[in-house]
Amino acid sequence: MGKKIRIWLIVAVSLILVGGIVFTVAMSSLGWDFAKLSTAKHQTSKHTVSETFDGVSIYAQEADIRLAIAENGECRVECFEKESVPHTVKVENGKLIIAAVDNSKWYENILNFAQETITVYLPQREYTLLSIRNLTGDVEVSKDFSFESVQVSTITGDIRCFASASGGIELNTTTGDILIENISVSSLRLTVSTGQVRAMGVNCTDGVNVEVSTGGVYLTNVACKSLVSSGSTGDIALNNVQATERLSIERDTGDVRFEGCDGGEIVVKTGTGDVSGTLLTAKTFLVETSTGRVDVPQSSSGGKCQIKTGTGDIYIRVLG
Secondary structure, eight states, X not given: OHXXXXXXXXXXXXXXXXXXXXXXXXXXXXXXXXXXXXXXXEEEEEEEEOSOXXXXXXXXXXXXXXXXXXXXXXXXXXXXXXXXXXXXXEEETTEEEEEEOOOOOXXXXXXXXXXXXXXXXXXXXXXXXXXXXXXXXXXXXXXXXXXXEEEEEESSOOEEEOOEEXXXXXXXXXXXXXXXXXEEESEEEEEESSSOEEEEEEEESSEEEEEESSOOEEEEEEEEEEEEEEEEEOOXXXXXXXXXXXXXXXXEEOOEEEEEEEEEEEEEEEEEOOEEXXXXXXXXXXXXXXXXXXXXXXXXXXXXXXXXXXXXXXXXXXXX
């Protein structure tokens, strides 16, 4: 019995080695370009838009989407796409609409290593609506633009938004990351499941809402009326985050770290995790922990700072 097992092991290893050699030879002949293995055929299409519009709506499946300023003042859309999933480009009711039309067969999606792209060159810097729905691609919006409202959603892609909005910005991704930087906005809602959220240089006249499932949150230089962040598992680090009214953080598992932050009222609840850092002004502390240590200033002035954790430590200092 042992001899038969050894024979089968030798056969299996030999087949693996032969397969590796065949694969290496095949890929070397293709210049190690995995895109050449794709079962789908791709094309590059270019569209010029002469009609005027004040809003942009994009629906894509697997393309990375990028918005950039049109240096020559001419609106154009460039797509690297599957031949069987072309994108239509039209202006309707004052809105530029870009949409994928899926005519693909099932076998064309077995192998697809080529990364599809949509680049939209916009002639103006200010628009009303930006709406993007994507499935597996990344989205990037340049700082050259401003909108009245922005709505971007993707499943597995990252979202990078550097554009401001006079109204609200809503960014939603499932397994991707979100990055925003140096924006002004009325209200901001950021939602991820397993990705990370990074926001730097945000001036929000109303509320900021950050929802995560298992991702980390990192906020730096954020000014707003209120900040609410909820999540299951993941740390949150706040550096120079100031909410004039309420700052509320809730986690099942995760550390909460403040560095030079403040809020009219601060509420922190975490099941398993430490709460530590520095605040700018005095607070009336109401703290509770089941098994951790507590070290906070003894003060009865200032707004309420309520901190409750199950198994973590609480360590807070006031700078002012």
